Amino acid sequence: MSGPLNIALVGLGWWGQKMLSVLEAAPEDIKVVRAIEPNLDGVRALCEGKGIPVSADYADALADPAVEAVVLATPHSLHTAQIAEAVKAGKHIFCEKPLALTAEEATRSVALCAEAGLVLGMGHERRWEPPIADMLTRADAGELGRIQQIEANFSHDKFVSLDKSNWRVKSTEAPAGGMTATGIHLLDLSVRLLGAAESVLCICEQLSSDLPQGDTVAAYVKFAGGGTSYVSASLSNPFMSRFTVYGSKGWIDIRDKAHVEAPDGWIVTSAMAGGPIETVEIGKAEPVKDNLVSFARAVRGMEAYPITADHLVDNIALLEAVFRSAKSGAIEKVARPAGQKLEKAS
Numbered sequence: 496m497s498g499p500l501n502i503a504l505v506g507l508g509w510w511g512q513k514m515l516s517v518l519e520a521a522p523e524d525i526k527v528v529r530a531i532e533p534n535l536d537g538v539r540a541l542c543e544g545k546g547i548p549v550s551a552d553y554a555d556a557l558a559d560p561a562v563e564a565v566v567l568a569t570p571h572s573l574h575t576a577q578i579a580e581a582v583k584a585g586k587h588i589f590c591e592k593p594l595a596l597t598a599e600e601a602t603r604s605v606a607l608c609a610e611a612g613l614v615l616g617m618g619h620e621r622r623w624e625p626p627i628a629d630m631l632t633r634a635d636a637g638e639l640g641r642i643q644q645i646e647a648n649f650s651h652d653k654f655v656s657l658d659k660s661n662w663r664v665k666s667t668e669a670p671a672g673g674m675t676a677t678g679i680h681l682l683d684l685s686v687r688l689l690g691a692a693e694s695v696l697c698i699c700e701q702l703s704s705d706l707p708q709g710d711t712v713a714a715y716v717k718f719a720g721g722g723t724s725y726v727s728a729s730l731s732n733p734f735m736s737r738f739t740v741y742g743s744k745g746w747i748d749i750r751d752k753a754h755v756e757a758p759d760g761w762i763v764t765s766a767m768a769g770g771p772i773e774t775v776e777i778g779k780a781e782p783v784k785d786n787l788v789s790f791a792r793a794v795r796g797m798e799a800y801p802i803t804a805d806h807l808v809d810n811i812a813l814l815e816a817v818f819r820s821a822k823s824g825a826i827e828k829v830a831r832p833a834g835q836k837l838e839k840a841s
């Protein structure tokens with residue numbers, strides 16, 4: 496097939512609506528042909544205004560032959576079952592993060608998509624932020640030398656005022672403070688740069704809010720191939736997003752000027768061996784849109800989707816060990832289920 500990818504947007508809450516609005520700038524690549532949202536009253540006017548049919552039942556999207564892919568912006572604990580149902584219906588899937596809450600579930604979802612020859616996209620848009628993409632390219636080319644350490648923080652206080660019945664602040668849906676909200680993006684980038692993790696120590700505390708899952712989390716990760724990453728997140732301090740990578744030939748520090756909800760550019764400070772410390776400003780971009788466009792082009796066979804099966808499973812295996820360590824207070828091993836074939840048969 497050619498032309499824009501026809502998608503159903505599933506879950507029209509905060510992030511589903513963000514995706515709906517950025518996709519208006521990508522008509523050649525993606526068309527939203529249907530929306531699914533159980534809270535119909537909250538979104539009927541929005542969808543009518545955009546001429547998008549909306550209904551409450553996910554099965555409507557799966558039964559619609561016009562829908563080629565589903566984009567899941569739903570509570571975390573629903574992702575695994577919704578992916579399995581989409582695979583049965585032959586739909587490609589873009590899933591918001593985290594892919595799953597356990598490595599076993601992540602492995603199952605990745606294997607199901609691979610067996611069915613379906614593309615599995617993932618809401619890790621940070622990889623599409625221009626300075627992050629540039630940093631990854633330079634790291635891959637060896638310009639930074641041996642990657643040794645990562646220090647990263649992603650914090651905001653958007654959830655402090657949420658009602659305590661909201662799934663986003665439940666310790667079952669979103670354990671370990673901000674780890675599933677923001678820290679997971681930093682774990683993804685760490686795995687992308689340093690490979691599978693070996694062990695992690697996580698400390699999660701409730702210091703300045705009544706958020707049930709804790710508000711302050713820090714994880715110190717050791718990677719199987721050497722190297723470490725320190726990932727921290729607060730759900731009760733003002734917005735901050737910083738990713739710093741240190742290599743034997745140079746280091747790069749990337750700060751977001753605003754939350755990805757309304758990107759406002761980046762400040763990048765770096766130094767290469769023997770050179771000065773330099774700071775540059777990078778202009779605005781829309782990485783949430785660019786990730787979805789990349790997914791659509793992967794479905795059309797125009798490009799390879801860059802978040803691989805191994806990245807997806809290694810990230811969730813690390814996340815699960817973070818949850819265990821946050822509870823036990825001990826260093827926990829990162830374990831990945833064996834035996835599943837994750838890549839499409841060629």
Ligand SMILES: NC(=O)c1ccc[n+]([C@@H]2O[C@H](COP(=O)([O-])OP(=O)(O)OC[C@H]3O[C@@H](n4cnc5c(N)ncnc54)[C@H](O)[C@@H]3O)[C@@H](O)[C@H]2O)c1
Nearest residue numbers: 505506507508509510511531532533534568569591592618
């Ligand atoms: N990539 C990012 O930067 C980013 C940012 C924010 C949120 N997210 C992710 O987006 C997802 C949604 O988070 P949110 O903050 O928008 O939450 P939200 O609660 O605002 O929205 C979730 C929506 O899903 C709906 N829903 C519940 N059950 C459903 C079902 N069975 N079928 C269809 N819809 C259903 C809810 O009614 C709600 O409107 C989560 O996975 C979250 O981690 C990603």
